Amino acid sequence: MNLDLSNKHALVGGATGGIGKASAIELASLGARVTLLARNEEKLKQCLDELPKGNGQAHDFIAADFAEAESAAEKVQHHMLQNGISYQILINNTGGPPGGPITEAAADEFRRAFEMHLITAQLLSRALIPGMRLAGYGRIINVISTSVKIPLRGLGVSNTIRGAVANWSKTMANELAADRITVNNVLPGATLTGRLESIIQSKAKAGGKSTEEVSEAMKSIIPMKRFASAGEIANAIAFLASPAASYITGINLPVDGGRTGSL
Numbered sequence: 001m002n003l004d005l006s007n008k009h010a011l012v013g014g015a016t017g018g019i020g021k022a023s024a025i026e027l028a029s030l031g032a033r034v035t036l037l038a039r040n041e042e043k044l045k046q047c048l049d050e051l052p053k054g055n056g057q058a059h060d061f062i063a064a065d066f067a068e069a070e071s072a073a074e075k076v077q078h079h080m081l082q083n084g085i086s087y088q089i090l091i092n093n094t095g096g097p098p099g100g101p102i103t104e105a106a107a108d109e110f111r112r113a114f115e116m117h118l119i120t121a122q123l124l125s126r127a128l129i130p131g132m133r134l135a136g137y138g139r140i141i142n143v144i145s146t147s148v149k150i151p152l153r154g155l156g157v158s159n160t161i162r163g164a165v166a167n168w169s170k171t172m173a174n175e176l177a178a179d180r181i182t183v184n185n186v187l188p189g190a191t192l193t194g195r196l197e198s199i200i201q202s203k204a205k206a207g208g209k210s211t212e213e214v215s216e217a218m219k220s221i222i223p224m225k226r227f228a229s230a231g232e233i234a235n236a237i238a239f240l241a242s243p244a245a246s247y248i249t250g251i252n253l254p255v256d257g258g259r260t261g262s263l
C-alpha cells in the first residue's frame with residue numbers, strides 16, 4: 001500500500017491544536033511538505049519546530065482566520081505566488097462552533113459558522129484546485145463530525161453546519177473526480193483535544209456535575225468505552241491523503257470507536 005507523500009505539499013487548517021496538529025505531524029512523517037494554518041503566530045512557530053523533517057522538507061506557516069474567508073484565501077494565494085508553490089493536499093479544519101441548544105442560538109452564530117466552515121473551505125478549495133489539476137493529484141479532506149449522520153445533543157449550530165459542509169463536499173467530489181481530485185469527510189467521534197475538554201467543562205457546568213462524571217457518561221455510550229486520540233483521527237486523514245486512497249471519493253468516514261448508531 002502506497003502511503004508515501006514525498007513531493008506532495010499539504011495545507012493544513014487548524015494546525016496548532018488537536019486534530020489539525022496531529023494531522024500535520026502525520027502528513028509530514030509520511031514525507032509531505034506542510035504549510036500550517038491557524039490564527040496564533042506564536043503557536044504556529046512552535047508547531048513548525050515539532051514537525052518531522054526526515055525528508056528534508058521545508059515546512060512553513062500562514063497566520064489566517066477561518067472566520068474571515070476572503071482574507072484567509074487571499075493570504076494563501078499570496079503565499080503560493082510568493083513561494084512558487086501549489087498544494088496537492090488540503091485539510092479543511094478549524095475550531096468547532098460553540099455548543100448550546102439550537103433554540104437559543106443567535107443569527108450571528110450561524111453566520112460565523114457558515115463563514116468558518118463552508119465559505120472558507122470553498123474559497124481555499126477554489127484557490128488550490130488549479131494546482132491539483134495540473135499535478136493530476138488532489139486530496140481535499142474536510143474534518144466535520146459524526147453529527148452528519150446523527151445530530152448530537154447540545155450542538156445545534158454545529159449539527160447544522162456539518163450537514164451543509166457534507167453536502168457541499170459531496171457535490172464537489174462529483175465535479176472533481178475525473179480530474180483525479182478526491183474530496184472526503186472525516187467524522188471524528190469524541191476526541192481528546194482542547195475542544196472536547198471545553199465541551200466537557202460546559203456540560204459539567206450546565207448539569208451541576210463534575211468533569212469526571214461527564215467524561216465517564218460520554219465514554220459509556222461509546223462501544224470502545226474510551227475517547228479517541230487526535231492521532232487516531234490523523235491516521236484516517238493521512239490515509240485519505242495518500243496515493244493508496246485513489247479510488248475513494250465523496251464519502252463520510254466516521255472515526256468514532258463505534259459511537260454512531262447508524263451505518
Ligand SMILES: NC(=O)c1ccc[n+]([C@@H]2O[C@H](COP(=O)([O-])OP(=O)(O)OC[C@H]3O[C@@H](n4cnc5c(N)ncnc54)[C@H](OP(=O)(O)O)[C@@H]3O)[C@@H](O)[C@H]2O)c1
Nearest residue numbers: 014016017018019039040065066095096190191193194195
Ligand atoms: N475533539 C472532538 O471531540 C471533535 C469531535 C467531532 C468533531 N470535531 C471537530 O473537529 C474540528 C477540530 O477539532 P479539535 O478538537 O482538533 O479542535 P481544537 O483542539 O480546538 O483545535 C482547533 C484548531 O483550530 C484553530 N482555529 C480555531 N479557530 C480558528 C479560526 N477562526 N481560524 C483559523 N484557525 C482556527 C486553533 O488554533 P488558533 O486558535 O491558534 O487559531 C487550533 O489549531 C472542529 O471542527 C471540531 O468541531 C472535534
